[in-house]
Amino acid sequence: MHLVLDLDSEVPIYxxxxxxxxxxxxxxxxxxxxxLPSTRQFAVDLAINFHTVNKAYDLLRREGIIRINRKSGAVVHPDVRRATAELRVGVDWEQRLRTLLAEAVVRGVPEGEVLTYVRTTLEGFAKQSEGGGQG
Amino acid sequence: MHLVLDLDSEVPIYxxxxxxxxxxxxxxxxxxxxxLPSTRQFAVDLAINFHTVNKAYDLLRREGIIRINRKSGAVVHPDVRRATAELRVGVDWEQRLRTLLAEAVVRGVPEGEVLTYVRTTLEGFAKQSEGGGQG
Amino acid sequence: MHLVLDLDSEVPIYxxxxxxxxxxxxxxxxxxxxxLPSTRQFAVDLAINFHTVNKAYDLLRREGIIRINRKSGAVVHPDVRRATAELRVGVDWEQRLRTLLAEAVVRGVPEGEVLTYVRTTLEGFAKQSEGGGQG
Amino acid sequence: MHLVLDLDSEVPIYxxxxxxxxxxxxxxxxxxxxxLPSTRQFAVDLAINFHTVNKAYDLLRREGIIRINRKSGAVVHPDVRRATAELRVGVDWEQRLRTLLAEAVVRGVPEGEVLTYVRTTLEGFAKQSEGGGQG
DNA sequence: GTGGTCTAGACCACT
DNA sequence: GTGGTCTAGACCACT
Structure with a gap:
């Protein structure tokens, strides 16, 4: 489980x-x-404080994406689709996507280019998932 | 120029x-x-602080999306495509889109549905622009 | 003895x-x-750790709700009313109920609706107990 | 805004x-x-750390009970009924009430007594709200 | 001046 | 050994 952080970004680390x-x-x-790595271990790996990892895991838990157990630690929710589908995040998601697409339009990115990028990204996810590892 | 704000959102007003x-x-x-409306008028319309509108306009200006003139006020940049294209926002944009698409995948939204939504939204923008623009 | 657990709940399993x-x-x-089922059997039925069942039983024992005997296992306390009444849980109980009712009020649930729910639930308990009990 | 905490309770301070x-x-x-008091001021009043107040406010915000603004601080949500009603907490609420009522039944508290307590508490809330202050 | 984030470290609860 | 809570203090972002 390797992941790159941008400590200078305006987006909070968690x-x-x-x-x-x-x-x-x-x-x-x-x-x-x-x-997932234990909060303490992940904090060491990422060279940040464990409280920050804690906050990120809490966020993921509340979204239904992971399940946290005091003994066995954090795992991806076994039925992540169902657990996340229950939340009413759809509206928010569509709004965020609309904003992103509007930015592309304003910047003059051709429609076909955006569609290709979306399609390629989705296919990349699909391909990876098929053969996908157990983490 | 009418626009709806969500005061309960985690997204800052500006x-x-x-x-x-x-x-x-x-x-x-x-x-x-x-x-665009004057900052003071817009603030009244939106029932928020004038400084908040100011901050939003400053952000848009720094992105090359609008131009601010002490006399004529704020206008959409006459050559908004060129002005925005010069900025290095591409990488960030792709990253944000990638995150959004990953959320859809995790929630089990079918690829076709996402693509349809993207296509529909883009076409909605295109149609509006044809009739409306003066640039 | 069948019982449903919510592994995603913030409420500990025990x-x-x-x-x-x-x-x-x-x-x-x-x-x-x-x-009650033996701790080991119950743990198998619920697909959880045996120690967790143990902790739940210990809690019930300390509350005067069950009795644990090395030979006969765990049984509901023969005089559960007396055994539980002696404990000073009243204050805590009232506080918890007060918080729950406050939540309903804040959410705008009509008083009549809350009372009906309370009455219905209590009657459901009473009805079941009549036919079922041996105490 | 005065409020009593039990630092020895198992219930977290937040x-x-x-x-x-x-x-x-x-x-x-x-x-x-x-x-509501500012997080820092409230922390001083309660003789606890401001982070703990912060966590409580964050919880209340996510429940739609309060609204937080960096400038004006935390206020009770102007439309708290609507904001809280949107959340799907109903099921959880009923489950918690059911557990509380079951405890009363097991302890042998007469049904009438429980109903009276519920009614009295609800009426207390209603009465206070009628004349209710602006905080 | 307000809340938000991050670090740092202690102690506790659950399993 | 794992996550959860609380304290303490610094610095930043928003208004």
Missing amino acids: QQIRDRVVEAIADGLLAPGAS | QQIRDRVVEAIADGLLAPGAS | QQIRDRVVEAIADGLLAPGAS | QQIRDRVVEAIADGLLAPGAS
Whole structure:
């Protein structure tokens, strides 16, 4: 489980961890049920404080993406689709995507280019997931 | 120029204003060269602090999306494509889109559905722009 | 003795077991003197660690709700009313109920609706107990 | 805004703050729109660390009970009923009430006594709210 | 002046 | 050994 942080970014570190973990799951690098590093170990790996990892894990837990157990630590939710689908994040998601696409339009990026990027990214996730490891 | 804010959102107000303005431009509601409300008037309309509008406009200016003139006020940059294209926002944009798409994948949204949503949104922007623009 | 656990809940597993057992007694499914599953069997049934069941049983024992005997295993306390009444849990109970009712009020649930729910639940317990109990 | 904490309780301090604030709102001591103390000031008043207050406020915010603004601080959500009603906490609430009622039944508290306590508590909230202050 | 983030370290609870 | 809570203090972002 390797992941790159940008300590100079305006995006809080705990949010970056959350985002990278979500991508790792989509990539198939972390399969449902797979273990995440312990908060303390991950903090050492990332050279940050364990409280920051804690906050990221708490965020992922509240989103239904991971499950946390005091003994066995954090794992990707075994039924992550169901656990996340229950939350009413859809509206927010569509709004964020709309904003992103508007930025591309304003910057004059051709529609076809955006679509290709979306398609390629989605296919990348799909491909990875097929063969996907157990983390 | 009407726009809806969510005061309960985690997204800062100034960021929401910036996002909605970008969408309004993509929608063709604000053509290149078109005037934005004065910061004071906009603040009254939105029932928020004048400094918050100021901050949003400053952000848009730094992104090359609008131009601010002491006399004529804020206008959409006449050559917004060129002005924005020069900035190195591409990498960040791709990263944010990648995170958004990963969320959809994790939540089990079918690839076709995501693509349809992207295509529909882009076409909505294109259609609006055709009739509306003056640039 | 069947009981449903929510592994994603913030409520610890041992607490959930304790709560469900209390409800089973109120429901008349477990009469005073009735046997509970052995800790090991229960752990297998619930697919959890044996120590967790142990902790739940210990909690119930300290509350005067069950009795644990090395030979006969765990049974609902034969005189559960007396054994539990002696403990000074009243204050805590009232505080917890007060918090719950405050939540309903804040959420705008009509007083009549709350009362009906309370009455219905209590009657459900009473009905079950009549036919079921042996105490 | 005065509130009593039990530092020896198993209930985390931030949870106690959250519970007492909810009760203060139901009591009408804190009307919708009313200000809560700043995190730092509240921490001094309660003789605890401001991070703990921060966590309580964050919990209340995520529940839709309060609204937090970097400038004006925390206020009871102006439309707290709507903001909290949107969340799917109903099921959890009913489960917790069911457990509480089961405890009363097991302890042999007469049904009438429980109902009276519920009614009295609800009426206490209602009465306070009618004349209710602006905090 | 307000809340938000991050670091640092102690101690506790769960398993 | 794991995560959870609390304290303590620094610095930053928003308004």
